[in-house]
Amino acid sequence: MPLKQALRIQELTPEELAVYRTLDPARMPEHVAIIMDGNGRWAGKRALKRFLGHQRGADSVQFVVETASRINLPYLTLYAFSLENNLRRPKAEVTFLMKLLRNYLTGNVKRMNDNNVRMAYIGRTHELPPEVQEIMQWAQEETARNTGTTLTLALNYGSRAEIVDAVRGIVLDLVAEAIRRGCSVDDLLGAGALHQVDEATLSRHMYTGAMPDPDLLIRTSGEMRISNYLLWQIAYAELFMTDRLWPDFRGLHLLEGIAAFQQRSRRFGGLDTEFTDESLPEPLMPALVP
Numbered sequence: 001m002p003l004k005q006a007l008r009i010q011e012l013t014p015e016e017l018a019v020y021r022t023l024d025p026a027r028m029p030e031h032v033a034i035i036m037d038g039n040g041r042w043a044g045k046r047a048l049k050r051f052l053g054h055q056r057g058a059d060s061v062q063f064v065v066e067t068a069s070r071i072n073l074p075y076l077t078l079y080a081f082s083l084e085n086n087l088r089r090p091k092a093e094v095t096f097l098m099k100l101l102r103n104y105l106t107g108n109v110k111r112m113n114d115n116n117v118r119m120a121y122i123g124r125t126h127e128l129p130p131e132v133q134e135i136m137q138w139a140q141e142e143t144a145r146n147t148g149t150t151l152t153l154a155l156n157y158g159s160r161a162e163i164v165d166a167v168r169g170i171v172l173d174l175v176a177e178a179i180r181r182g183c184s185v186d187d188l189l190g191a192g193a194l195h196q197v198d199e200a201t202l203s204r205h206m207y208t209g210a211m212p213d214p215d216l217l218i219r220t221s222g223e224m225r226i227s228n229y230l231l232w233q234i235a236y237a238e239l240f241m242t243d244r245l246w247p248d249f250r251g252l253h254l255l256e257g258i259a260a261f262q263q264r265s266r267r268f269g270g271l272d273t274e275f276t277d278e279s280l281p282e283p284l285m286p287a288l289v290p
């Protein structure tokens with residue numbers, strides 16, 4: 001890895017390299033998730049049509065993916081199209097986004113391969129138009145042998161829907177197990193099957209089952225929302241919200257987000273320092289405020 005990493009680092013821009021050199025290689029995130037927001041506002045500010053914001057947003061995707069691959073980021077997961085976008089945006093915009101996705105995939109598979117990027121998807125992708133699914137599958141197959149960054153596009157994705165799908169998966173597994181053993185689901189429950197369902201079971205049944213949870217969640221455009229994105233997986237992620245609109249976001253800003261992430265102290269509900277309870281006083285009664 002050091003040789004390969006050194007070679008790719010040379011491909012960073014001078015500005016990216018300056019930020020990269022401030023990073024601690026031992027504390028790089030394994031998984032960065034991004035809510036790409038602000039395409040419409042970017043276009044509006046320039047009196048352009050919304051679709052041009054999306055078009056520029058697709059260019060940002062490729063810039064950011066390539067920087068991620070140059071620093072050997074293992075996982076990058078981008079919120080490209082939500083279930084809510086699908087249901088609530090005008091049909092013409094949804095159609096445009098679908099065409100943009102097809103063009104993006106057909107136009108960038110070679111670059112993905114040049115950058116050793118493997119493509120994956122999460123979401124209810126089976127509900128997308130068949131011609132989009134076909135190109136998605138093609139891009140996934142064409143990049144399946146790559147071993148660098150896994151780029152996951154969240155498409156027709158909603159986190160609550162994902163949790164519902166995971167629970168359905170667990171129930172179906174239980175039914176399949178009953179059939180396999182020739183007993184009833186009641187018998188399995190009586191034998192303690194319910195207690196075997198734990199957080200790890202749910203994590204495994206998420207669309208992201210094969211990935212580590214994101215360490216860092218970035219959202220562009222200044223909004224302070226999670227918007228139904230990876231709710232289960234970001235339990236302990238660090239959040240980095242930037243005012244920058246997605247079409248203006250580049251690899252440099254990904255690296256700045258990682259630099260901010262490295263300033264955080266991640267405790268996962270624990271403590272930073274060694275602490276013993278020997279010297280703990282009795283807790284005081286809460287003071288009543290008059």
Ligand code: FPP
Pocket residue numbers: 036037038039040041042054055057058061079080081085100101104153221246
């Ligand atoms: C938010 O902008 C962005 C989206 C609807 C999804 C992201 C889509 C892209 C970046 C385009 C292409 C992506 C790929 C992978 C080809 P918005 O319309 O909500 O912006 P606004 O809040 O300013 O209106």
